[in-house]
Amino acid sequence: MEDEEKARQARLAISTFQIMSAAFLLRGYYRFSGKTGQTLENALRNLGPEIYGSMNDSRITELKGLEYVLDRLPKGIEQCNRIVMMAQEDLKGTSFEEIIPPRRRRLSYRVGDHEMAMVVSRGSSEVYDILTHLTFLYIEAKKYITVSEMRRKIYRLNGSGSRTTSTVAVS
Numbered sequence: 001m002e003d004e005e006k007a008r009q010a011r012l013a014i015s016t017f018q019i020m021s022a023a024f025l026l027r028g029y030y031r032f033s034g035k036t037g038q039t040l041e042n043a044l045r046n047l048g049p050e051i052y053g054s055m056n057d058s059r060i061t062e063l064k065g066l067e068y069v070l071d072r073l074p075k076g077i078e079q080c081n082r083i084v085m086m087a088q089e090d091l092k093g094t095s096f097e098e099i100i101p102p103r104r105r106r107l108s109y110r111v112g113d114h115e116m117a118m119v120v121s122r123g124s125s126e127v128y129d130i131l132t133h134l135t136f137l138y139i140e141a142k143k144y145i146t147v148s149e150m151r152r153k154i155y156r157l158n159g160s161g162s163r164t165t166s167t168v169a170v171s
Contacts, residue, residue, distance in 0.1 A: 013047035021124070021131050032138045040135045052136050058143055066140055069133045074099040074108035074116060078137065082115040085127065089119050106130075 020039050030036035045056055052065040070078075076099070077083065089107060096117075097110040106126070107119040120126050 010047055013043045016043040017047070017132070018128065021128055024131070025124070025127060032135070037135070037138070040131060041139060044132060044135050044139070049132075055136060055139055058146070061143060062140060065136060069136055071103040072101050072106075073104075073130075073133055073137070074101050074106070074110075074118065076110060077108075077116055077134075078141075080114050080116045083134070084111070084115070084117045085120045085130065086117055087120055091117060 017040060020036055020043065024030045024036060027036075030040075032041075044052075048056060051068055053062045054060040055062050055065060091109045091111075094109075099108045099110060099116075100106065101108075107121075109117045109119075111117050118130065120130070
């Protein structure tokens with residue numbers, strides 16, 4: 001009975017992710033912190049793919065998952081706050097830096113310091129793949145930011161001159 005419930009939740013999570021991805025394609029953009037981004041995050045958390053390991057544990061940074069994702073996304077994508085997906089290689093022959101990830105033949109271009117363009121040539125499955133990886137990256141980044149904020153608060157509480165050690169458990 002429990003297996004059936006897990007299977008039902010997994011099907012619902014996959015369906016939700018596909019619907020939100022389709023909505024993204026129609027709308028043309030989304031923000032990780034917006035409603036679409038949060039729905040994608042919740043669906044991915046509910047699905048809990050094994051390749052992302054302990055993604056749902058806020059105390060653990062999933063290093064193997066990060067390595068997997070960063071090998072499949074263009075180098076420097078973690079510095080970008082704007083990522084454009086396009087169907088054609090309109091930027092070929094321009095001065096923009098061409099980037100191909102080590103483990104995927106997915107052409108991308110560095111358009112600016114904080115902007116990247118990714119060529120989507122394999123249809124919606126490639127978009128799902130990219131959105132899944134970016135959502136995982138965002139989940140892991142939020143863990144880091146949360147821990148960093150807690151450390152700053154503890155440091156402020158202890159006083160700027162004192163260097164006492166505090167243990168923080170994030171739950």
